[in-house]
Amino acid sequence: MIRWLxxxxxxxxxxxxxxxxxxxxxxxxxLSDLPPGEQYRQLSxxxxxxxxxxxxxxxxxxxxxxxxxxxAISQLSPDDYKTPLIRIVDQxxxxxxxxxxxxxxxxxxxxxxxxxxAINASNPVLISMVDMNAITEDAIIIRNAIADxxxxxxxxxxxxxxxxxxxxxxxxxxxxxIMEFELFDEELERLTDEAILSVGGKLDAYQRMxxxxxxxxxxxxxxDAAKYIFNRTEKFDEKAGLLTEEIMKNVILSQSNPNNP
Amino acid sequence: xxxxxxxxxxxxxxxxxxxxLFVMILLAGVVAVVSGCAGTATGRDTSVYSSLKAEQVSDQxxxxxxxxVVIRYPAMINTNAENLYVSSFAINAIGGEVPYGVYGNRQxxxxxxxxxxxxxxxxxxxxxxxKGVLPEGSVLLSPHIIEWDKERNxxxxxxxxxxxxxxxxTIDFNIYSFPDVNELMDAPPVTFGDLVTPMIVxxxxxxxxxxxGGLLISSPPLVSSAWRxxxxxxxxxxxxxxxxxPQDPDSSLEFISFLRERDQTELAVPLKGAGxxxxxxxxxxQYSLEKIQMNGELIATLPKDYTVDPFVQAFVKGASTxxxxxxxxxxxxxxxxxxxxxxxxxxxxxxxxxxxxxxGDESVRARLQLAEALVGAExxxxxxxxxxxxxxTYIGNYGAKMRNxxxxxxxxxxxxxxxxxxxxxxxxxxxxxLAGAVYGAVASAASTAAAVTTSGALLAGSGWALxxxxxxxxxxxxxxxxxxxxxxxxxxxxxxxxxxxxxxxEVITARGFAEFRNKTLSLYQxxxxxxxxxxxxxxxxxxxxxxxxxxxxxxxxxxxxxxxxYGLIMNARGDSLEFIGDAQKGLASGAGGMIIQRRxxxxxxYYEGGFKNGVPDGVVRIEEPGQIPRTRLYKAGVDIGKxxxxxxxxxxxxxxxxxxxxxxx
Numbered sequence: 017m018i019r020w021l022x023x024x025x026x027x028x029x030x031x032x033x034x035x036x037x038x039x040x041x042x043x044x045x046x047l048s049d050l051p052p053g054e055q056y057r058q059l060s061x062x063x064x065x066x067x068x069x070x071x072x073x074x075x076x077x078x079x080x081x082x083x084x085x086x087x088a089i090s091q092l093s094p095d096d097y098k099t100p101l102i103r104i105v106d107q108x109x110x111x112x113x114x115x116x117x118x119x120x121x122x123x124x125x126x127x128x129x130x131x132x133x134a135i136n137a138s139n140p141v142l143i144s145m146v147d148m149n150a151i152t153e154d155a156i157i158i159r160n161a162i163a164d165x166x167x168x169x170x171x172x173x174x175x176x177x178x179x180x181x182x183x184x185x186x187x188x189x190x191x192x193x194i195m196e197f198e199l200f201d202e203e204l205e206r207l208t209d210e211a212i213l214s215v216g217g218k219l220d221a222y223q224r225m226x227x228x229x230x231x232x233x234x235x236x237x238x239x240d241a242a243k244y245i246f247n248r249t250e251k252f253d254e255k256a257g258l259l260t261e262e263i264m265k266n267v268i269l270s271q272s273n274p275n276n277p
Numbered sequence: 278x279x280x281x282x283x284x285x286x287x288x289x290x291x292x293x294x295x296x297x298l299f300v301m302i303l304l305a306g307v308v309a310v311v312s313g314c315a316g317t318a319t320g321r322d323t324s325v326y327s328s329l330k331a332e333q334v335s336d337q338x339x340x341x342x343x344x345x346v347v348i349r350y351p352a353m354i355n356t357n358a359e360n361l362y363v364s365s366f367a368i369n370a371i372g373g374e375v376p377y378g379v380y381g382n383r384q385x386x387x388x389x390x391x392x393x394x395x396x397x398x399x400x401x402x403x404x405x406x407x408k409g410v411l412p413e414g415s416v417l418l419s420p421h422i423i424e425w426d427k428e429r430n431x432x433x434x435x436x437x438x439x440x441x442x443x444x445x446x447t448i449d450f451n452i453y454s455f456p457d458v459n460e461l462m463d464a465p466p467v468t469f470g471d472l473v474t475p476m477i478v479x480x481x482x483x484x485x486x487x488x489x490g491g492l493l494i495s496s497p498p499l500v501s502s503a504w505r506x507x508x509x510x511x512x513x514x515x516x517x518x519x520x521x522x523p524q525d526p527d528s529s530l531e532f533i534s535f536l537r538e539r540d541q542t543e544l545a546v547p548l549k550g551a552g553x554x555x556x557x558x559x560x561x562x563q564y565s566l567e568k569i570q571m572n573g574e575l576i577a578t579l580p581k582d583y584t585v586d587p588f589v590q591a592f593v594k595g596a597s598t599x600x601x602x603x604x605x606x607x608x609x610x611x612x613x614x615x616x617x618x619x620x621x622x623x624x625x626x627x628x629x630x631x632x633x634x635x636x637g638d639e640s641v642r643a644r645l646q647l648a649e650a651l652v653g654a655e656x657x658x659x660x661x662x663x664x665x666x667x668x669x670t671y672i673g674n675y676g677a678k679m680r681n682x683x684x685x686x687x688x689x690x691x692x693x694x695x696x697x698x699x700x701x702x703x704x705x706x707x708x709x710x711l712a713g714a715v716y717g718a719v720a721s722a723a724s725t726a727a728a729v730t731t732s733g734a735l736l737a738g739s740g741w742a743l744x745x746x747x748x749x750x751x752x753x754x755x756x757x758x759x760x761x762x763x764x765x766x767x768x769x770x771x772x773x774x775x776x777x778x779x780x781x782x783e784v785i786t787a788r789g790f791a792e793f794r795n796k797t798l799s800l801y802q803x804x805x806x807x808x809x810x811x812x813x814x815x816x817x818x819x820x821x822x823x824x825x826x827x828x829x830x831x832x833x834x835x836x837x838x839x840x841x842x843y844g845l846i847m848n849a850r851g852d853s854l855e856f857i858g859d860a861q862k863g864l865a866s867g868a869g870g871m872i873i874q875r876r877x878x879x880x881x882x883y884y885e886g887g888f889k890n891g892v893p894d895g896v897v898r899i900e901e902p903g904q905i906p907r908t909r910l911y912k913a914g915v916d917i918g919k920x921x922x923x924x925x926x927x928x929x930x931x932x933x934x935x936x937x938x939x940x941x942x
Contacts, residue, residue, distance in 0.1 A: 186639050193643035193806075200804045201650055207796050208654040212661040215789035 047131075052139045057151055059128050059135075064155035065162070066121030068187025073180040074122060076171055077115035110165040152195045159188040324475075324567055325551050326595030334411055334601050338931065339609040342617055342652035344444040344660075345415040346407055346600065349530055350400035351393045351433065351451055352420035361431050362423055363389045365536040367456045371498045371566065372465035375457045384458040393423070395468055396451040398679040399475070401671035402588045403450055404663065406597045411604075414656060417442060418663035421530050422783075433533040436783040438790055439663070440528060441623070442656045443616035445609050446493075446600065449478040449531040453566070466566050470686035471576045474568050475592055478503050478531040479603065482612045483511060484857075484930075486559060487872045487883035488902045489546070493603060494562045495531075501544040502535040504879065511874075515853055519828055519845055544879055547903035551599070557905045559880075567592075576687040579680040610930040620652045621645075624798055625805075630812035633830045633843040633857070635930075640809040651801050658793055662786050818844030819863040820891045821914075823854050829863070837863035851876035856888075858928060864891035868926035886925050889913070896920040 047055045121128065136143045163185050172178045334345075354362060366389040367380040379385055397420065408416045419440050421433040440447075453474045455465030466474035479494035480503075486493060490507035492500075506529070513525035529537070547560035571587035579587070586593070622629035628644055636642075670676055817837045818827030823846040831842010838844055838860035847853045858869015865871060865888040874881040880902025887895025892914030900906040910920040 190639050190643075193639065193646075196804065197643065197646050197650070200647055200800065203800055204650055204654050204797060207793065207800065208657050211658055211789055211793035211796075215658075215786055216661065216665060 052135050053142055053146060056132060056135045056139075056143055056146055059132050060146075060148070060151050061155055061158075062117065062121045063125075063128060063132075064152060064191060065158050066118050066125075067191070068184050069118045069122075070180050070183065071122070072176055073166070073184055074115065074118040076174070076177050076180075077111050077118070077166070107165050107168055110161065111169060114162040114165065149195055149199070152191060156188060156192050156195075159184070159191070163188065324569055324592045324595045325565065326592070326599045329595055329598040329602065331410075331594075331598045332601055332605065335605045337605075337609045339445070340443070340613060340617055340649050340653075342443055342620060342649040342656060343609065343613040344417050344439075344442050344656055345411050345446065345604055345609075347417045347419050347439050347442070347444040347447045348400055348404055348407070349419040349421060349435070349440070349447060349449045350396050351423060351530055351532065352397045352436070353422040354390070354393055355422060355424045358423050358425035358431060359386075361425050362536065365431055366392070369536050369538070370456050370465075371453060372455050373457075375455075379457045382458075385456045388454050388456050388458060392452060392454060392468070394679065395473075397670060398676065399452055399473065399588050400450050401667050401676070402586050402593045403448070403596065404667055405586075405671070406589055406593045407600060408667075410597060410601060414660040416663070417444070417656070417659050418666050420666065421533075423533060429527060431533060431537045432527055432529045434526075435528070437659060437662055437666075437786055438655070439659045441620060442652065442659060443613040443620055445481060445604060445607060445612040447480045448600070449480075449499075451476050451530070451532045466568050470683065470688075470690040471571045471573050471587070472568055472690070473571060473588060473591065474566060475596075476532060476566070477564055477596070479600070480507070481607060482615055483507075483872070484614065484870065485607055485612050486900075487870070488559045488880045488900045489561055490881070492546075492561045494564050494599075496566055497548070497563050498566065499531050499535050500546050500548065500561060500563070501541065502538050503531045504544055504546050505538075505541070506531060506534045512853075515845060515847070515855070518830070519847060546879055555905070559900050559902055559904060559906060573687060573691065576684060579684045580677070583676075583680055608930065611928070614930045617649070617652075621648050624648070624651070624801065627808070627811075630814060630830055631808060631810050634810060634812060634832050634841045636810045636841075638808070638810045640806065644805055644808055647801060647805055651797050654797055655790075655794070658790065812842070816842075817863050818846055818856070818860065820846050820854055820856075820865070822891075823848045823852070825863070827854070829860065831860070839863075858888065866890060868928060870928040885928050886920075887911075896922070896924045896926070898922075898925055 047058060050058070163181060166172055166177075166181055172181050339345075363386045364380055367375050367385050375385075400418070400420075404416060404418055417437075417439040419435045419437060422436050423431070423433045425431050452468040453466050453476050454468045457465075468474050476496040476499060477494060478492070478496065478499055481491045481493055483491040485491050490504065490511055492503055492507055495503050509525070510528070516522050517524040547558070548563045549555055549558055549560040551562055551564065569591045571591040575585055575587040575590075618629055618632045621632055625644075625648055628641075628648055631641055632645070634641075812831055813833035813836070814830075815836070816829040816831070816833035817825065818829035819825040819837070820827065827844050827846025829838035829842050829844040831838065831844070832840025833842075834840070839862065841859055843855070843857045844860065844865070845853065845855045853872075853874045855872045856865045856869055858865065858871075859867025860869075861867070867888060868886070869888050870883065870885040871888070871893075872881050872883050883900040884893050884897050885900075886893065886897035886908075889895070890913070893911040894913060895911060896908060897911050897920060898906055898908050908920040908922045908925060909916050910918050
C-alpha cells in the first residue's frame with residue numbers, strides 16, 4: 017500500500033511537472049528533446065487527462081482571453097505538485113494549470129496523436145514496453161484532482177457545467193474500468209490458454225494410448241484374413257486354419273478386455 | 278435378408294402366382310428390383326444450394342461472448358436407448374413404409390447405427406467448411422449422445438457445453454438412410470457409398486422470426502416435430518420466467534425429437550422453397566430431401582487421399598453459402614440477446630436481470646464487459662475442443678476407418694450398377710444379398726462403446742470382403758454371417774477406440790471445463806464492482822387483453838413496469854404474450870416488440886414498433902405465419918391504414934458500448 021501511494025505521488029508529481037512545464041510548452045515539438053519513451057508517456061498522459069472534457073468545462077475554467085493563464089503555474093515548482101497539500105490550499109493554481117492543460121490538449125489533439133503515432137512507428141519495441149497501466153493510474157489521480165478542484169471552486173453550481181463535470185467524472189470511471197478490464201482479460205486469457213493446453217494434452221495422451229494399443233496393422237491383418245477366406249485357393253485349408261487361429265486369439269483377447277465386457 | 282425375401286414372396290403368393298414357380302418368381306423379383314432401380318441407384322449430382330453465389334460474411338457488431346454457428350449432430354448412443362432408437366427409426370421411416378417384419382432385423386439396426394456413425398463423420402465436413410469462411414472461434418461443434426429414460430423417453434443431450442454459448446444460428450445436422458435394406462437400391466433416401474442424403478434444421482432466436490419460433494430452414498420431414506419442439510422449449514422458458522418453475526432441460530436433436538414422436542399429426546406449417554421469389558414471407562425455408570451423388574472418383578480414392586472432400590463439393594459448400602447468406606441477413610445482437618442473458622444468469626443473476634434494461638450506465642457496461650469476456654473465454658475453450666473433435670474424428674483413426682467404409686460401399690454400389698446394366702441375373706442375386714449382408718451379418722455388441730461403433734467397422738469389413746467375393750465364387754449368406762460373426766469382435770475393438778476416445782473427450786473436457794469455470798468465475802467475482810442500476814425481480818406487467826398477472830424484468834417503479842425491460846403474461850386460456858421494450862405504469866408504452874401466441878395456433882403474431890397503454894399505437898410492423906410482413910398504422914390498438922416504414926421505431930437490441938475499450942491513445 018505504501019509502495020502504491022509512493023508510486024502514485026511520484027506519478028502525480030511527474031504529471032503535474034508535465035502540466036507545469038506545459039505553460040512553457042506551446043507546441044508538441046518542444047518535447048522532442050526528451051527521450052522517446054518519456055515523450056510518449058507525457059503525451060499519452062495529456063490525452064488521457066483531457067478525454068471527456070468538453071469545451072464547456074474547459075472554457076469555464078479560465079476565460080480564453082486570459083493572457084495570464086500560465087502565471088500561476090509558473091510561480092510553482094513542479095515539486096509543489098507532489099504534495100497533496102497543494103491540491104487543498106492552492107486550488108486556483110490547480111484550476112489554471114488544468115485549464116491550460118485541457119485547452120492545450122484540445123487545440124493540439126491532432127498534433128499529439130500524430131506525434132504518438134510517429135514515436136510508436138519509430139520505436140515499436142520501446143513503446144510496447146511502456147507501462148500504460150501506470151500512466152492510466154496517474155491520469156486517474158490527476159483527473160480526480162481536477163474534478164474535485166472544479167467542485168470546490170463553486171463553478172459546478174452552474175447546471176450546464178455540473179453536467180459537463182459529471183461526464184468528466186464518468187469518463188474517469190470508464191478509464192479506470194477499462195484499465196481493470198485489461199488486467200482481468202490478461203488473466204482470463206492466461207487461464208483459458210492453460211485450460212485448453214491442459215485438456216488438449218490429456219486427450220492427446222489418451223489418443224496415443226489407443227494408437228499404441230490398437231495398431232492399424234492388426235486391422236489390416238483382419239482384412240487380409242477376410243480376403244483370403246473369400247478367395248479360396250488350393251492351400252485354403254492350411255492357411256485358413258492358421259488365420260482362424262489368429263482370429264480366435266484376437267477374439268479372446270478383445271473379449272477379455274475390461275473396456276469391452 | 279431372408280425375412281425380407283420371404284415377405285416379398287408371401288406378398289406375391291397372395292396375388293395368385295403358382296407355388297411351383299417359386300424360383301422363377303424370385304428371379305423375376307430380382308430382375309424387377311435390379312432393372313427397376315437401375316436409374317434410381319444414382320442421386321442428383323449437386324445440392325439445390327450448389328448454385329448459390331458465395332459471399333463473405335459481413336462484419337456485424339456482435340458480442341465477444343457469441344458464436345455464429347453451433348453444429349449439433351448425433352455422435353453416440355447409450356446401450357439403453359438402442360432398441361427404442363432402432364424401432365423408432367423403423368416406425369418413422371422417411372420415404373416409405375417399412376414392413377413390420379423388418380423392424381427387428383439386424384440390418385435395420387445396422388442402418389440406424391450407421392446414421393449416427395456417418396452423421397458424425399459428415400458433420401466434420403460442414404464444420405471445417407464453415408470454420409474456413411467464418412471468423413476464428415465462431416463455429417462450435419455440439420456432438421450429442423442419444424439416451425433413454427422413463428420420463429423423457431428417447432432424447433439426446435450434448436456432451437460438450439457448446440450450446441450454453443450464445444449463437445446466432447444453430448444447425449442440426451444428420452444424414453439419413455431408409456431402414457429397409459431391401460429398398461436400398463430403390464428410390465428411398467439413402468446414404469451409402471457415393472450417395473448421401475443430408476438433413477438439416479437451422480434455427481435462431483425466437484425474436485429473429487417470431488411468428489415461427491425462430492425456425493428458419495428445415496428438411497420437410499422434420500418440420501412438424503421441429504415446430505412442436507420449438508413450442509415446447511418456448512413454453513418451458515416462458516413458464517420458467519413467469520413463475521420460476523424449473524426449465525425443461527430437453528434440447529434434443531430435431532432428428533431425435535422426430536423419431537420420438539408416434540402418430541403425431543403433420544402440421545400445416547408454412548414453408549417456402551430455397552429459391553422461391555417469396556423470400557420475404559414468414560415461412561420456414563424447406564431444404565428438400567436430396568439423395569446427392571458425390572464424385573465417384575474422389576470416393577474411390579478417399580482412403581489414400583482425402584485432401585478434396587467429396588461431400589464438401591456435393592453439399593457442404595452450397596449449404597455453407599446459404600448459412601453465410603443467412604448470417605448476413607440476421608441482426609446478430611437480436612439473435613443472441615436472450616441467449617446472452619441466459620448465459621449471464623448462470624453466474625451473475627443480478628447482471629442478468631439488469632441486462633434487460635439495456636442500461637448505458639458505466640457500472641453496468643463495465644460489469645457486462647467482464648461477464649461477456651468470461652463467456653467469450655468459454656467460447657474460446659469450446660472452439661478449441663471442437664477443433665480437437667474434428668482432428669480426432671476426421672483426421673484421426675475414426676476418419677480413416679470411415680473413409681475405408683465409404684470407399685468399400687462405393688465399390689459395392691458401382692459393381693451393382695455395372696451388373697444392373699449387364700442384366701446379369703445370377704450375379705445380381707448375389708448383389709442383392711450383399712446389400713443386406715453389409716448391414717446385418719453380425720451380432721450386436723454389448724458395450725456402449727462397441728454398440729455405437731460396430732456398424733461402421735462391419736461396414737468396412739463386410740463391404741470390402743463381400744466385394745472381393747463377387748470376383749470369385751459367391752458363398753451362401755450363411756458363410757458370410759459365420760465369417761463376419763467371427764470377425765466382429767476384432768472390428769469392434771478397433772472402432773470402439775474411437776468411441777472410448779469420444780467418451781474420454783466428454784469426461785476430460787467436462788472435468789477440464791468445470792475446473793476452468795471455477796477458476797474464471799473466481800477471477801470474475803474478485804474483480805466485479807457493484808452496479809448503480811438494479812432491477813426489481815417482483816415487478817408487475819399488465820396488458821388490457823391478458824390481465825394484470827404478468828411479470829416484468831427491467832426498470833420498475835412502484836412495483837410496476839416503468840422503463841426498459843422484458844415482460845411476459847399469460848391469460849386463463851393459455852395464450853401468452855411477451856414484450857420487450859419500453860413500458861409505463863405496467864403497460865407496454867413506447868418502442869418495443871410483442872409476440873402473441875394463441876393456444877393451439879400454429880405460429881404467433883409479432884408486432885414491432887410503437888405501443889401505448891399496452892397495445893400497438895403508431896407505425897407497427899406485423900409478422901404472421903405464411904404472410905409477408907407488413908407495415909401498418911395503429912391507433913389505440915386499431916389498424917387504421919398503411920404505415921410509413923420510414924417512421925417505424927425498430928427495436929434495438931444493441932447494448933451500449935459493450936465492446937472493449939483500449940487505453941492505448
